[in-house]
Amino acid sequence: MHRHNIRVYYEDTDAGGIVYYANYLKFLERARTEWLRALGIEQDSLLEQSTGFVVKHLEIDYLAAARFNELLAVESTLALVRRASLVFEQRIYNHNNRLLVTAQVKVACVDLRSMKARPIPDFVLGELSGVR
Amino acid sequence: MHRHNIRVYYEDTDAGGIVYYANYLKFLERARTEWLRALGIEQDSLLEQSTGFVVKHLEIDYLAAARFNELLAVESTLALVRRASLVFEQRIYNHNNRLLVTAQVKVACVDLRSMKARPIPDFVLGELSGVR
Amino acid sequence: MHRHNIRVYYEDTDAGGIVYYANYLKFLERARTEWLRALGIEQDSLLEQSTGFVVKHLEIDYLAAARFNELLAVESTLALVRRASLVFEQRIYNHNNRLLVTAQVKVACVDLRSMKARPIPDFVLGELSGVR
Amino acid sequence: MHRHNIRVYYEDTDAGGIVYYANYLKFLERARTEWLRALGIEQDSLLEQSTGFVVKHLEIDYLAAARFNELLAVESTLALVRRASLVFEQRIYNHNNRLLVTAQVKVACVDLRSMKARPIPDFVLGELSGVR
Numbered sequence: 047m048h049r050h051n052i053r054v055y056y057e058d059t060d061a062g063g064i065v066y067y068a069n070y071l072k073f074l075e076r077a078r079t080e081w082l083r084a085l086g087i088e089q090d091s092l093l094e095q096s097t098g099f100v101v102k103h104l105e106i107d108y109l110a111a112a113r114f115n116e117l118l119a120v121e122s123t124l125a126l127v128r129r130a131s132l133v134f135e136q137r138i139y140n141h142n143n144r145l146l147v148t149a150q151v152k153v154a155c156v157d158l159r160s161m162k163a164r165p166i167p168d169f170v171l172g173e174l175s176g177v178r
Numbered sequence: 179m180h181r182h183n184i185r186v187y188y189e190d191t192d193a194g195g196i197v198y199y200a201n202y203l204k205f206l207e208r209a210r211t212e213w214l215r216a217l218g219i220e221q222d223s224l225l226e227q228s229t230g231f232v233v234k235h236l237e238i239d240y241l242a243a244a245r246f247n248e249l250l251a252v253e254s255t256l257a258l259v260r261r262a263s264l265v266f267e268q269r270i271y272n273h274n275n276r277l278l279v280t281a282q283v284k285v286a287c288v289d290l291r292s293m294k295a296r297p298i299p300d301f302v303l304g305e306l307s308g309v310r
Numbered sequence: 311m312h313r314h315n316i317r318v319y320y321e322d323t324d325a326g327g328i329v330y331y332a333n334y335l336k337f338l339e340r341a342r343t344e345w346l347r348a349l350g351i352e353q354d355s356l357l358e359q360s361t362g363f364v365v366k367h368l369e370i371d372y373l374a375a376a377r378f379n380e381l382l383a384v385e386s387t388l389a390l391v392r393r394a395s396l397v398f399e400q401r402i403y404n405h406n407n408r409l410l411v412t413a414q415v416k417v418a419c420v421d422l423r424s425m426k427a428r429p430i431p432d433f434v435l436g437e438l439s440g441v442r
Numbered sequence: 443m444h445r446h447n448i449r450v451y452y453e454d455t456d457a458g459g460i461v462y463y464a465n466y467l468k469f470l471e472r473a474r475t476e477w478l479r480a481l482g483i484e485q486d487s488l489l490e491q492s493t494g495f496v497v498k499h500l501e502i503d504y505l506a507a508a509r510f511n512e513l514l515a516v517e518s519t520l521a522l523v524r525r526a527s528l529v530f531e532q533r534i535y536n537h538n539n540r541l542l543v544t545a546q547v548k549v550a551c552v553d554l555r556s557m558k559a560r561p562i563p564d565f566v567l568g569e570l571s572g573v574r
Contacts, residue, residue: 053472053476055468055471055472055475056471056475056485057468057471057472072451072453075451075452075453076449076451076453079451079452080449088511089452089510089511090509090510090511090512093510093511113486114485114486114489115484115485115486115489116486
């Protein structure tokens, strides 16, 4: 399990006074990226080889709204590791530990030129196998 | 059914060369907003009464990626109309009529101060009942 | 002079109830893009040759705020055409013709791999010379 | 002087492979917000009183581009403190200490309902006077 803190800035909110619904997906991806980074996986070196993780499927429940200036925590776990895809379970909490968002995110490893599936690089799989 | 065209600008893309996954949610919401507008429902007048539609649940499949400068079409249908919530089915196609994204989006009508559910205003329900 | 209409969606606003200041830059770029398109210049074909226009300098005055659901108009003129750069003057009005934003934007033509200046392609310069 | 680190995520980049020009404005605002927070000024309590800082004028030079996954540093200083406005000077560096962006940002204190200028609250001015 990995935990990453996110501050809500004006850029994240909308005129309804709450975080705009698409922006939670940014928070979820930042958390996934920081988790990979903590494991020694830097995605810019993958990008140089035209390799990227793209989201194929997402299911998200918005239970309660985050507001401007709140400090959120994103908790991420790996539910599934396959040869060319990963499934993350992610939860966003506010500073009172109230659960705001739950999401299940399936990402696939692709060649960014052809957008075709490609096996997850071995060193990435190796690091991920350790965290399950 | 409602159809709304969206142009992909640089702002929508990412370094992978494709539309960033969260930005499709913006496209989906623009399409829902334009559909409501076409029915005579302007959400700024709802906002003045602290009434808004917030997304409670979203399930989305990313089948193929949109790229910079493409002209997309969002097709929206209403799958369910309840007293305080709506379920939209939405599909995004590119200019070759290739299906890129399918999504099911549940929105709830809320009081934006308390974030509590509130019945969808009658004139909105009336308009929506006609399109089913 | 070119005129392009933009609708303000929830995604563009912030918790202050107004359009977030960075998002006007998106509106300005959409307008520049649509102007180029109207002249027959499609930037995806430039991108395929690793050629892009990048903003080098921007000066912007925020005179009045746009709000959710407003229909804006962006008026663009070309103030300067050089071998490898352009200067646009742009103004954003709301539906009451109130001036909200004025901006001067200098864009340079670059090779996106090296980020070095490159001459604006001749067919682009040719089209632009006609609109001055 | 205040220094704030920012990580570049996919959400910040565009198909040109670099940070999208409007997104640096988000970075600049995050840095201003964190500076105010470090001084004990939380903007959500201002927002509750319908008080906000809005950008009135911005001048920005884009000297070099930031790329995906870079760790940036935003350095902010206060150039001017007036009764109802502030001028910040801000610089963004990459991890090699290369200067990417310089900006001068004038923000005004406003009543967010009327958008009219309002004096900066005394406790805010007091904190800011100490950092000049």
